[in-house]
Amino acid sequence: GAVVSQHPSWVICKSGTSVKIECRSLDFQATTMFWYRQFPKQSLMLMATSNEGSKATYEQGVEKDKFLINHASLTLSTLTVTSAHPEDSSFYICSAAAQMNTGELFFGEGSRLTVL
């Protein structure tokens, strides 16, 4: 199946710093990528839909200025957590659709962010 890679897989940072997470589709082009957040023992929460070449669409309650999303190419989307605080600590997962009309959605390995 299609491969989606996230980097870094684990990051620890100090409060107030910004952290960038990359999501790459390795063997296919993805016009649309999705960013999720997962709290411990909970399901995925969709944060935003990232569209190549245009602005991301954020879900209600997700701060656009806090979670900056850039989808500059058909194989790369980035999520930047700006001025991170301990409450931003979470598991962030991206996914990409290889073929939107078949509905297949492939996920990255996830990135665990810990803010001290």
Next chain:
Amino acid sequence: GEDVEQSLFLSVREGDSSVINCTYTDSSSTYLYWYKQEPGAGLQLLTYIFSNMDMKQDQRLTVLLNKKDKHLSLRIADTQTGDSAIYFCAESDYGQNFVFGPGTRLSVLP
């Protein structure tokens, strides 16, 4: 809004069959999915079924869909310890608007 429900926990003995159930509310769902998440990892697509199908089988996995009752199930035959994970049911409308269930934590006992 759309909702997807699953039981949260399931325990089975190694070698038995596991059946994970899911119900959804969106009648316009066109694709229904099962994802597996191992500890600390992302989600792995196990299988998916188009809404005009009743059943799909792939090796040890059997997916059954009852569209009338909006009920989806995943059967894992000959369950192994490596199958211990969280299994997420999800639905979408032609690949858009994914909605995930809360996940079922499967524990396989030796």
